[in-house]
Amino acid sequence: MQSIVTSAEEAAAEEGQRVVATVPEPFLRGRDSADGDTGGNRGVESSLNSLLADVALDSINAKTALKADIGVMNAGGVRADLAAGEVTFADAYQVQPFGNPIGTVDMTGAQFIELLEQQWKPGQSRARLALGLSSNVTYIYDPAGEQGSRITRVLVNGTPIDPAATYRVAGNRFLLNEGDSFTAFGTQTGSNTFTDTGLMDVDLFISYLAANPNIAPRDQQTSVGVHLDGTAEDGSVAAGSAITVNLSSLSYTGGEPVPKNVTVTLGDEKVTVPVDNTIVAGNDETGRATATLTAPTGADALILHIETDSGTVAELPLTVTGGATGEPEPATPGSSSVLSSDIQKAASPLGNFAYILGGGSRPSSRCSSHG
Structure with a gap:
């Protein structure tokens, strides 16, 4: 035996x-x-x-x-x-x-x-x-959000998820x-x-x-933390006001290459700031940076564009009050993810923070074939 x-x-x-x-x-x-x-x-x-x-x-x-x-x-x-x-x-x-x-x-x-x-x-x-x-999946979350209400944007194949x-x-x-x-x-x-x-x-x-013999770790971070200071309670920003963008989750912790700088763009304003890669124990906050920008006048909707020098890109749509029309374009309560020109709200049991591209179309034909 x-x-x-x-x-x-x-x-x-x-x-x-x-x-x-x-x-x-x-x-x-x-x-x-x-x-x-x-x-x-x-x-x-x-x-x-x-x-x-x-x-x-x-x-x-x-x-x-x-x-x-x-x-x-x-x-x-x-x-x-x-x-x-x-x-x-x-x-x-x-x-x-x-x-x-x-x-x-x-x-x-x-x-x-x-x-x-x-x-x-x-x-x-x-x-x-x-x-x-x-x-093919990326998302933005607010680290300061309450339990069950942190996720602010999810993309599947580059398209906002349909609840x-x-x-x-x-x-x-x-x-x-x-x-x-x-x-x-x-x-x-x-x-x-x-x-x-x-x-x-x-x-x-x-x-x-x-x-896949040439495979390499992906440059794009799947998730990026974004917390905005200077917004209204409904998540909108006032034209001409200062917005502080607090970023996190820009970096790996295992020893992979990490970014040195991140560029934040809002309208015509672009700010590049250093990334703090000090490891934060227990959560996904490593890779932090803070940038302050001014919401421009002359627009009712903006894209907050975030891009690190290591390849991570994230975009968060914002609504602007007192912009081009001078009339408020209210954001959905609890969310800053509203781009009024090309998206509409989709009902969600988790709250009305999720959006889909015009007309309620599903992200891909493959998704719709399962429903």
């Missing part, structure tokens, strides 16, 4: 050393301090967690007929960094050692917004658990079955259903790496 066990162990060790891919740059997890261990901070965006969300989305679309819209990954399921160079089977397995199958859940845009809100975990041992999201549309989300069984108290998936506490493909996470990870 012992000889059988020994033989199996030797075979497993040999298989573990088999090179399955090569990556030119490392993919890392989050940390709580500059000299801390990666993986210690699950509340921040990380290049490796984001990569695994891309793997889930790409794999579902390439290997099944389900055709998902969004990929997600839980930070707690990422157990080791991925070093640059040759990747063995053992390396890939150490990153994802739980043997989770990948599948999908259909959820509304409103449920997905709620899912993003559930990253903050008040009263739990970890104040925040960051979701890895596929590269009423249905989106197919790809990820591992643990997470999509409401793991880590992400109940917005609705597979245990609601009527949504997890569709299991039987495809295993580590196998898909290896296949993805092998098929």
Whole structure:
């Protein structure tokens, strides 16, 4: 019997050393301090967690007929960094050692917004658990917002999310079955259903790496924190008034390249300020900067444009009172995300802060096919 066990162990060790891919740059997890261990901070965006969300989305679309819209990954399921160079089977397995199958859940845009809100975990041992999201998803949040009301803008494929549309989300069984108290998936506490493909996470990870030999950590941060001082209670800005833009979540914490400066543009005014990359423990606030600009006269709607020198771009629509018409253009209560020229409100059980491009059209034909 012992000889059988020994033989199996030797075979497993040999298989573990088999090179399955090569990556030119490392993919890392989050940390709580500059000299801390990666993986210690699950509340921040990380290049490796984001990569695994891309793997889930790409794999579902390439290997099944389900055709998902969004990929997600839980930070707690990422157990080791991925070093640059040759990747063995053992390396890939150490990153994802739980043997989770990948599948999908259909959820509304409103449920997905709620899912993003559930990253903050008040009263739990970890104040925040960051979701890895596929590269076609970005969002803006207000760090000073109340629990359940922080998300101010979500884009899927460059289009504002539609709370009423249905989106197919790809990820591992643990997470999509409401793991880590992400109940917005609705597979245990609601009527949504997890569709299991039987495809295993580590196998898909290896296949993805092998098929993308030039892969590199994405430059674009998925989430950017924006808190505005100088706005009215309804979120609007007064023409000619000073607006202080407090930015956060502009940087990784694992050791990836970080921005030095961020440029903030409002109307014709452009301000470039340095980014403070001091790591903020426990949440996603690393990469902070503050800029003050003046809301121009002569416009009822503006875009606040944010761009770092490392590649992150975010835009937040604002309404202006006393602008071109001289008459107020009220913002939706609790939101500054109103661009009156080309968007209209969409009803949302989470509050009227979500908007869709003219006429209520869904973000993509793929989304509408699920509804």
